[in-house]
Amino acid sequence: MFNILLVEDDNNQRLLYEQELRIEGYKIMTAIDGRDALEKFQEQVPDLVILDINMPRMDGIEAIGRILSKNKQIPIIINTAYSSYKNSFMSWAADAYIVKSSDLSELKNKIRELLINRPKDT
Amino acid sequence: MLWDKKCIRCYETHQIRAAEYTMVNEILPLNSDEIINKLRSILIESKRTVHDEDLLKKVDTLCLSLENELKKRDFGNREVFKGTETGRKSEKFWDHNMRDRRKNDNIMDVIEAGLCLLDKDLKIIWANKTLSDWLDLKESPVGFSCKDIFHCNESNIENCEALKVFKGGEGRVLQTWITSKRGKRICVQRIAIPITSRNGDIENVLVHLEDVTISENSLHWLLLLQQLGEKMQGTLHLEKLLQLILTCVTTGHAFGFNRAMLFLVNKEEKVLQGKLAVGPSTPEEANRIWNEISSRYGTLEEILDAIDYGHNFDNTLSSLTKEMKFSLTDTSEIVVACASEKNSIIVFDAANDPRLTEYFRNALGVNEFVCVPLIVKNESLGVIVADNIYTRAPITEDLVNVLSMFANQAALAIENAETYKKLKNKVKQLTKTQELLVRSEKFAAIGSMASYIAHEIRNPLVTIGGFTRSLSRFHFEDPKIKTNLDIILAEVMRLEKILNNITNYSKPSPPEKVASQICEIVKNTCSLMENYFKERNINFCLEHIRDLPPIMAVSSQITQVLFNILMNAVEAMPHGGDLTIKIALVEESLKIDIVDTGTGMTKEELQNIFDPFYTTKTDGTGVGLAICRKIIEEHRGKICVKSEYGKGTTMSLLLPIH
Numbered sequence: 213m214f215n216i217l218l219v220e221d222d223n224n225q226r227l228l229y230e231q232e233l234r235i236e237g238y239k240i241m242t243a244i245d246g247r248d249a250l251e252k253f254q255e256q257v258p259d260l261v262i263l264d265i266n267m268p269r270m271d272g273i274e275a276i277g278r279i280l281s282k283n284k285q286i287p288i289i290i291n292t293a294y295s296s297y298k299n300s301f302m303s304w305a306a307d308a309y310i311v312k313s314s315d316l317s318e319l320k321n322k323i324r325e326l327l328i329n330r331p332k333d334t
Numbered sequence: 335m336l337w338d339k340k341c342i343r344c345y346e347t348h349q350i351r352a353a354e355y356t357m358v359n360e361i362l363p364l365n366s367d368e369i370i371n372k373l374r375s376i377l378i379e380s381k382r383t384v385h386d387e388d389l390l391k392k393v394d395t396l397c398l399s400l401e402n403e404l405k406k407r408d409f410g411n412r413e414v415f416k417g418t419e420t421g422r423k424s425e426k427f428w429d430h431n432m433r434d435r436r437k438n439d440n441i442m443d444v445i446e447a448g449l450c451l452l453d454k455d456l457k458i459i460w461a462n463k464t465l466s467d468w469l470d471l472k473e474s475p476v477g478f479s480c481k482d483i484f485h486c487n488e489s490n491i492e493n494c495e496a497l498k499v500f501k502g503g504e505g506r507v508l509q510t511w512i513t514s515k516r517g518k519r520i521c522v523q524r525i526a527i528p529i530t531s532r533n534g535d536i537e538n539v540l541v542h543l544e545d546v547t548i549s550e551n552s553l554h555w556l557l558l559l560q561q562l563g564e565k566m567q568g569t570l571h572l573e574k575l576l577q578l579i580l581t582c583v584t585t586g587h588a589f590g591f592n593r594a595m596l597f598l599v600n601k602e603e604k605v606l607q608g609k610l611a612v613g614p615s616t617p618e619e620a621n622r623i624w625n626e627i628s629s630r631y632g633t634l635e636e637i638l639d640a641i642d643y644g645h646n647f648d649n650t651l652s653s654l655t656k657e658m659k660f661s662l663t664d665t666s667e668i669v670v671a672c673a674s675e676k677n678s679i680i681v682f683d684a685a686n687d688p689r690l691t692e693y694f695r696n697a698l699g700v701n702e703f704v705c706v707p708l709i710v711k712n713e714s715l716g717v718i719v720a721d722n723i724y725t726r727a728p729i730t731e732d733l734v735n736v737l738s739m740f741a742n743q744a745a746l747a748i749e750n751a752e753t754y755k756k757l758k759n760k761v762k763q764l765t766k767t768q769e770l771l772v773r774s775e776k777f778a779a780i781g782s783m784a785s786y787i788a789h790e791i792r793n794p795l796v797t798i799g800g801f802t803r804s805l806s807r808f809h810f811e812d813p814k815i816k817t818n819l820d821i822i823l824a825e826v827m828r829l830e831k832i833l834n835n836i837t838n839y840s841k842p843s844p845p846e847k848v849a850s851q852i853c854e855i856v857k858n859t860c861s862l863m864e865n866y867f868k869e870r871n872i873n874f875c876l877e878h879i880r881d882l883p884p885i886m887a888v889s890s891q892i893t894q895v896l897f898n899i900l901m902n903a904v905e906a907m908p909h910g911g912d913l914t915i916k917i918a919l920v921e922e923s924l925k926i927d928i929v930d931t932g933t934g935m936t937k938e939e940l941q942n943i944f945d946p947f948y949t950t951k952t953d954g955t956g957v958g959l960a961i962c963r964k965i966i967e968e969h970r971g972k973i974c975v976k977s978e979y980g981k982g983t984t985m986s987l988l989l990p991i992h
Contacts, residue, residue, distance in 0.1 A: 222793050222794075222797070224794070224797040224801075225793060225796060225797045225800070228796070228797055228800040228801055228804070229800075231804060232800065232804065266789070280945075284945065293788070293789040293790075293792040293793050293796070294785065294789055305960065312792055312793070312796045313796060313799075313830060314795060314796050314797075314798065314799020314800050314802070314803065314823075314826050314827070314830060315799070315803070315827075316800060316803070
């Protein structure tokens with residue numbers, strides 16, 4: 213079972229993603245912002261990170277830098293309401309950039325795509 | 335003879351002497367002492383033979399009174415006679431004296447100055463020939479009142495210069511234009527010079543007429559040039575200025591040419607371009623216009639003020655001039671030659687002058703004309719061509735000289751106007767840019783607000799929509815629930831669509847790749863950094879082969895890549911060094927090597943430099959080279975690095991041509 217770290221500051225949205233992704237069969241860890249995410253990351257290294265950009269305390273951009281400096285192998289998906297970051301260099305460090313939508317199929321497809329070659333966590 | 339010192343200063347020495355001799359010889363043929371001495375000796379001799387005391391007394395009294403009378407008439411001219419006193423005794427002296435007198439008379443007559451001597455009643459008692467010639471007198475003026483000869487106004491008698499001098503005033507200067515016997519118009523200046531006796535009384539006045547035509551003319555042109563100069567400097571509108579210049583050349587109050595054309599150098603196109611022409615197209619038109627002008631306007635000022643700048647100079651000559659465009663290298667055209675040689679050219683016989691091309695000869699259709707260059711700071715701005723096609727008045731060298739001076743003033747004014755125009759355009763451009771900036775800032779503000787609102791709405795919408803989708807996967811007994819959930823979902827999707835439109839609007843479109851010259855991009859980037867290089871003691875050098883093929887690229891992105899790499903290179907050389915960019919064609923790609931002689935990198939550093947957020951700098955973000963790699967990869971190219979610690983680094987960019 214793959215382990216996904218979900219970083220999202222909006223409680224209801226976090227709940228939605230958690231529910232939906234669990235149905236997909238992933239094990240979900242949640243964090244409410246970048247700093248929280250780093251702590252969780254240290255507790256257990258996930259197979260994939262889903263990251264919002266606009267968050268209090270530590271935003272997604274800074275979090276990407278910190279995460280990458282610890283582990284360059286983890287795929288990162290940026291999941292944000294802003295489409296404007298898509299062409300900015302910040303998103304280039306991430307493996308995917310998804311604009312939030314009530315239809316989660318794009319996100320789900322991307323997760324599958326990125327995890328396809330990773331050995332499953334036992 | 336006591337001369338007024340002030341007047342002596344105005345005179346040349348030989349003139350004074352000549353006048354002196356003449357007067358002495360005219361008025362006093364014999365020396366007074368001589369006469370008295372002779373009378374006295376006769377008297378003394380007769381005392382012995384004549385015994386009539388009364389007669390002797392009478393003769394003695396007569397002698398005394400004569401002596402007195404003679405003394406009175408004595409002009410105190412001992413100085414003149416001192417030297418000749420001894421020679422006088424001999425017979426030779428008389429001959430000599432007579433010869434001198436004739437010589438003096440001759441000098442007086444040929445001297446280029448009108449001279450006459452007035453007595454206290456302002457009657458002329460002597461005059462030279464020049465005076466008669468100048469004043470065109472039929473008979474000798476001697477014996478006439480001076481006011482009749484000089485045609486003085488009776489009512490203005492208190493201004494009479496001779497009268498003033500007699501009253502102890504100063505010799506006044508008057509300038510009048512007269513026509514001489516030979517029909518020449520000359521300007522004379524009259525100076526009255528007091529001639530005083532030994533006891534200081536003013537006995538006579540010498541009126542000296544001087545020909546000041548040349549200086550008067552020079553003064554006239556100087557004043558005119560000054561006036562025209564002021565007028566031109568006050569005109570900053572180029573088209574108006576050109577019209578003003580040509581009006582000055584053609585108006586009878588200034589240069590009085592019949593027609594004038596103006597050519598200006600166009601530096602960008604490297605041509606001499608006809609700009610404007612002023613002048614009537616036919617002799618009839620010329621007559622009509624000249625009559626109109628002379629009846630309507632009195633002074634130059636009035637004419638220049640009345641120039642109708644809005645008037646369209648659509649006459650034949652003007653349209654012909656505007657069609658004229660000569661390459662600056664084509665010196666076979668006389669106007670181009672005039673501009674390049676920076677000298678005025680007068681053509682007297684156009685039909686046979688080899689300096690003219692057939693085209694120009696026919697275009698002008700006149701045999702005599704002048705080309706004057708407009709020179710400022712030793713550079714020709716253009717050429718004025720002027721002729722007298724209708725009046726056929728000859729073009730004199732003097733006039734051309736003055737016209738050249740005027741042309742230089744005009745050139746300065748044109749340069750001013752052009753600078754002003756350039757400045758004005760720049761200001762206009764700046765204002766426009768500023769307006770655009772303000773507008774784009776406004777749009778940016780709207781965009782960022784829209785984006786903010788979209789984001790804020792999108793988040794709860796995602797939650798609503800997401801949960802609705804979750805719910806709709808469940809099975810409900812009541813079909814109404816399913817229908818209602820679908821309605822919610824449809825509405826959420828509608829809102830999301832609107833939000834997508836808004837965010838797409840506020841989001842700049844991704845840059846497009848266009849065919850670009852990599853060399854130009856490199857040069858532009860480096861020129862931006864030129865000063866930065868200099869400050870850091872960096873010797874910059876660009877080596878590239880000619881005629882590099884263009885590549886498809888986003889130039890702003892390539893610029894960013896170059897900028898990042900160059901900044902890294904400069905920072906690697908804190909004490910200066912050599913920075914070289916080499917552009918070469920390698921197979922199907924352009925290879926750009928950026929070589930520095932800086933500190934170089936360690937193996938560990940080399941492995942990590944393209945990773946995002948990796949940096950060895952204390953103030954770096956570590957994204958610079960990551961961006962570079964991303965951009966180069968988007969251009970289907972490659973970026974690689976070679977470095978030797980302590981020696982320097984070479985960054986290589988490979989960009990495919992197709």
